[in-house]
Amino acid sequence: MSDTKFSKEHEWITLDGEVGTIGITKHATEMLGDIVFAELPEKGSNVEKDGTAGVVESTKAASDVYTPVSGEVVEINQSIVDDPSKINADPEGGAWFFKLKLKDKSELDTLMNKEEYDKFAKETSA
Amino acid sequence: MNIKKTALYELHKKHSAKFVEFAGYSMPIQYSEGIVKEHNITRNKSGIFDVSHMGQLFIKYSNDITSKLQEILPTDLKNLKINQSKYSFLMKENGGIYDDLIITRMKDQYMIILNAACKQNDLQIIKNKLNDQSLDINNDLSLVAIQGPESKTILENVVSNVSKLKFMNGENFSFENNEIYITRSGYTGEDGFEISLPNKIVNSFVGELISKGSTLIGLGARDTLRLEAGLCLYGHDINENTSPVEANLKWAISKNRMSDNFTGSQKIKKQIEEGVSKLRVGIRPETRVIARESTKIFDERNNEIGKVTSGTFGPSVNASIAMGYISNSHSKTDTKVFLEVRGKKVPANVCDLPFYKKSYVKGEANV
Numbered sequence: 224m225s226d227t228k229f230s231k232e233h234e235w236i237t238l239d240g241e242v243g244t245i246g247i248t249k250h251a252t253e254m255l256g257d258i259v260f261a262e263l264p265e266k267g268s269n270v271e272k273d274g275t276a277g278v279v280e281s282t283k284a285a286s287d288v289y290t291p292v293s294g295e296v297v298e299i300n301q302s303i304v305d306d307p308s309k310i311n312a313d314p315e316g317g318a319w320f321f322k323l324k325l326k327d328k329s330e331l332d333t334l335m336n337k338e339e340y341d342k343f344a345k346e347t348s349a
Numbered sequence: 350m351n352i353k354k355t356a357l358y359e360l361h362k363k364h365s366a367k368f369v370e371f372a373g374y375s376m377p378i379q380y381s382e383g384i385v386k387e388h389n390i391t392r393n394k395s396g397i398f399d400v401s402h403m404g405q406l407f408i409k410y411s412n413d414i415t416s417k418l419q420e421i422l423p424t425d426l427k428n429l430k431i432n433q434s435k436y437s438f439l440m441k442e443n444g445g446i447y448d449d450l451i452i453t454r455m456k457d458q459y460m461i462i463l464n465a466a467c468k469q470n471d472l473q474i475i476k477n478k479l480n481d482q483s484l485d486i487n488n489d490l491s492l493v494a495i496q497g498p499e500s501k502t503i504l505e506n507v508v509s510n511v512s513k514l515k516f517m518n519g520e521n522f523s524f525e526n527n528e529i530y531i532t533r534s535g536y537t538g539e540d541g542f543e544i545s546l547p548n549k550i551v552n553s554f555v556g557e558l559i560s561k562g563s564t565l566i567g568l569g570a571r572d573t574l575r576l577e578a579g580l581c582l583y584g585h586d587i588n589e590n591t592s593p594v595e596a597n598l599k600w601a602i603s604k605n606r607m608s609d610n611f612t613g614s615q616k617i618k619k620q621i622e623e624g625v626s627k628l629r630v631g632i633r634p635e636t637r638v639i640a641r642e643s644t645k646i647f648d649e650r651n652n653e654i655g656k657v658t659s660g661t662f663g664p665s666v667n668a669s670i671a672m673g674y675i676s677n678s679h680s681k682t683d684t685k686v687f688l689e690v691r692g693k694k695v696p697a698n699v700c701d702l703p704f705y706k707k708s709y710v711k712g713e714a715n716v
Binding site: 256257259260262278280281282283285304307308311 | 378379383384385386569573637638639641661662664669691
């Protein structure tokens with residue numbers, strides 16, 4: 224029943240009209256460990272599907288955040304920049320990263336649904 | 350090469366450890382709690398660290414052993430009291446550091462604790478100097494550290510009278526009828542102890558510590574703890590291309606050894622007299638950006654003036670922290686510098702070490 228879509232880079236996206244909300248998956252946060260730094264794209268900037276759109280750092284290492292679809296950044300979640308531990312606490316809810324006005328909704332078709340993603344995550348982390 | 354395991358490997362596994370290969374050993378990087386929680390448990394309560402991968406070398410006393418060791422260590426061993434420990438180094442002639450170590454004068458032998466990645470090379474240097482090819486690292490012993498404010502009470506419940514030990518001093522104790530050696534020391538910036546004990550009792554010993562309220566802590570938190578405490582990690586903050594003077598560790602060179610000859614002494618004297626071109630300093634980025642090892646450091650005119658050697662997020666100071674080498678002209682506290690992270694210049698300030706300070710038990714609050 225979930226309309227959330229997932230990328231192979233472990234981002235999730237939900238769509239509300241023209242605007243998609245994007246974050247990283249719980250599985251991603253479990254692999255990263257404690258997240259202590261987050262950097263987000265600038266509001267008003269344009270991002271391209273599969274391009275870099277931010278950075279998260281755990282106590283161990285830095286990882287790029289990719290956008291699963293193209294569009295214009297219309298909102299960013301400053302609260303995760305101020306307190307990155309929120310990302311570990313609620314990655315698929317309150318700790319979303321940014322919102323995009325989608326350029327091409329058909330890009331969503333290239334993404335996985337929850338069932339496919341769970342299977343993918345399990346296989347790739349085994 | 351086979352990956353080695355410590356005697357506590359199965360216990361780590363039972364506690365859901367994530368393992369990482371470190372110096373040829375499979376070691377726990379973290380347990381289910383995660384690095385930040387493990388860090389805070391150590392700062393606020395008590396944490397147990399398996400450091401059995403480190404080398405434990407014992408050298409029985411003979412006539413000239415102290416003089417010979419003084420030829421390769423900058424430490425005043427002649428005035429070292431029984432059961433007293435000192436931080437020291439093995440150096441190259443050019444002052445570079447082969448390894449940093451802790452040497453303790455026990456009743457009938459020296460105990461030297463060596464870094465895992467360096468221990469075989471260290472052993473060869475010491476064997477050659479002492480002309481004794483029979484010396485070997487003792488692999489029948491484990492090494493466990495217990496660190497944090499509640500550690501004294503917890504360990505006292507397992508080993509009576511241990512709380513009388515003073516900082517950088519040790520003594521023999523017993524556990525399950527086996528002799529064990531405990532020093533009051535550690536590498537986290539907390540009060541704590543290091544226990545050298547036979548492999549065959551280490552599981553039961555650590556089990557006791559856990560049942561009395563301590564928690565297993567991985568190498569990940571060990572790294573954030575030692576960095577907050579301003580302590581060097583060999584292979585990163587010090588190595589064969591950095592001298593103790595450049596590393597700001599000249600306090601560890603005994604004053605009355607300054608006029609002696611030991612490996613590296615000429616270079617060290619020269620550096621103390623004439624100054625050095627680079628110095629290890631603390632660095633605080635002005636934002637939460639983390640400056641990892643090898644991050645380039647620039648001055649206000651965009652000249653490259655140094656490199657970061659360790660950088661992380663310090664949970665107890667709630668900020669990004671780093672250490673690195675910086676040209677002497679820019680090494681003063683509060684000097685403004687810039688760190689190049691992902692193509693951007695992040696403003697930062699040179700600062701005093703440690704980032705996090707707690708008082709140790711009685712005395713030499715230096716290590």
